Amino acid sequence: MLTDRQLLILRAIIDDYIQTAQPVGSRTLSKRDDLTFSSATIRNDMADLEDMGLIEKPHTSAGRIPSEIGYRYYVDHLVEKQMIDEQETGRLEERLRQSSKESEILIRQAADLLSDLTNYTTVALGPNSQMETLARVDFMPLDERRGVVLIVTDQGHVEHRTVMFESRVAPEVIEETIRLLNDRLVGTSIGQLKIRIGEEVARLQLAQRQQYENMMQLIQSTVGIQTPSSLYLGGKKNIFNQPEFQTLDTLRPFLEWIDEQDRLTHWLESLPNREIYVSIGSENGIVALQHCSVITSDYTLDGETFGTIAMIGPTRMDYRHGVQMMGQIIEALRRTKLDE
Amino acid sequence: MLTDRQLLILRAIIDDYIQTAQPVGSRTLSKRDDLTFSSATIRNDMADLEDMGLIEKPHTSAGRIPSEIGYRYYVDHLVEKQMIDEQETGRLEERLRQSSKESEILIRQAADLLSDLTNYTTVALGPNSQMETLARVDFMPLDERRGVVLIVTDQGHVEHRTVMFESRVAPEVIEETIRLLNDRLVGTSIGQLKIRIGEEVARLQLAQRQQYENMMQLIQSTVGIQTPSSLYLGGKKNIFNQPEFQTLDTLRPFLEWIDEQDRLTHWLESLPNREIYVSIGSENGIVALQHCSVITSDYTLDGETFGTIAMIGPTRMDYRHGVQMMGQIIEALRRTKLDE
């Protein structure tokens, strides 16, 4: 167990290091207003903190820096859950309101805001349309052999795909197919749509099958395309200002990783957390993020569960500020109404 | 005017430098099989080439490197227009064919291919929908107060937007509005759509206006959103392998510039070239690209003019190979059929 003084010192080391990115020495600490002890006393406590694995030294004659365990302790015990600052949240809400009412744009705006607020890189993941349900299927002919299949979800998201017929198809057949699909499949989740269309085809009478099978399979292939959830990166250039990313060895893996959209999406989707969660350094389980920490949270828009937003910075990130800003953004998003 | 030997030397210097990224000295050149002269002779010619501004030296005791003027001369006189390699183009066409028939995906694939082929970064710009014309407008109700407005272009591209009504609108009014718009506006270019809707509203009888104005303005606002042409970046990480981008001073401006999607799109759209064009260093007129060269070309897909594709590398790029690969990709795209 830590003594009060050790706690004070640990906190001071981390706060200082977060600000300066320089190892913190005992003399520097003893000059702080909130630490009235001599540097020797502090040195003794620092040795203890090091034994406990909370801090470490880059080399013999340097000051101390927090270890991952130290950051973890700091986040768990020293970052108090802060109250929502009503005024600030209001301001954020206002800025979101002004940008747009289109959810896609709102989310981008939220990511940009969060990034501006913290100077870290943010990633926002939109709704995973696999979870939404079919509200309507429609078909728009373009010319004799081409047309656009439209799939609208209950959330108002639209997917479309241009299809070609191998030969001319009678308009009645198309109309009837669409009617059939609308009758039978509205309410089905998008993820299951492909399978369900297959089932419907199987259920057709032999006579009908000849007519409709082709058309339905065409639509089935349309649905088959996995529609990736929309991903948005905000403040990517912020990383350039972080002292720990001033060398290619650290910068390159990070940039290469974050530009890999599919992997990034998958990673965000795999995070199981509903509320604000902090993941530190190697806890991320990703080599490219071993010197980064991530604050993630699911968010709701206008009350409905929507997606995930993440903030990525060096392990030496300002957790207190980051967590607070994250809280305010998701609160502002929650309050944002999509309609007027 | 250049003597034959000077031409040979200039070519050798540029070829060598493109490969090694190291200043080329007279002794190195004299050891080449295609240069049979002594290093002293070569030195004399090099001095002449330098006087003409075609090559320069980084410092007194280094070899020579090509100047921008030198690269320009090289590209204009020393890179012969190469024939399309039928076999290779066929292979590319095959790989494109296999990926998809969706134009968006095809273009991404083309950019990735070009990037793999050359190890440079590529940018592909899809069709600018402003130029396409309206094929159909439609509306899909979602619930009492929400619906999706769909705009389909003659090329089969779809834009959609969810709209909210302030109060319930009679289905007949909606239907009639859509009918009206379809009657009057099909064939209008997307760029002009907003203005044209305004004109139609103005033309309404006073009685009708009350009914439809609201609805039409809602649709107008939908169209108003500038639909950015689709942009795709391929092989962004290739830049990390270029020796001239191993320092943050050069890397950072480049990465910051290329991540600015709007600016990038605008830049690509502003290029007036129909055929393959090479732009070297400061010719680009962009600070972030002052040490880069760009090979751009418009491309057609299945015969129809479609968009622009660009290849970005250091000024020390392999122009010969780059131009050739660019030619083959746009040829492969031209031959790719969208339907079967």
Next chain:
DNA sequence: GATTAGCACTCGTTAAATATGAGTGCTAAT
């Protein structure tokens, strides 16, 4: 007259030598 060998000179790069100083751990005094 064109080419080439020879040589002094330049200057960026690398390596070794040295100095600096922030910070530590330990011991003894308070």
Next chain:
DNA sequence: ATTAGCACTCATATTTAACGAGTGCTAATC
């Protein structure tokens, strides 16, 4: 239990010297 004092460590910065690739010029050669 705390603190002053001091020897010791080690990354960083600075200086110096050695190195060598490449040049320009001159004089000899074809």
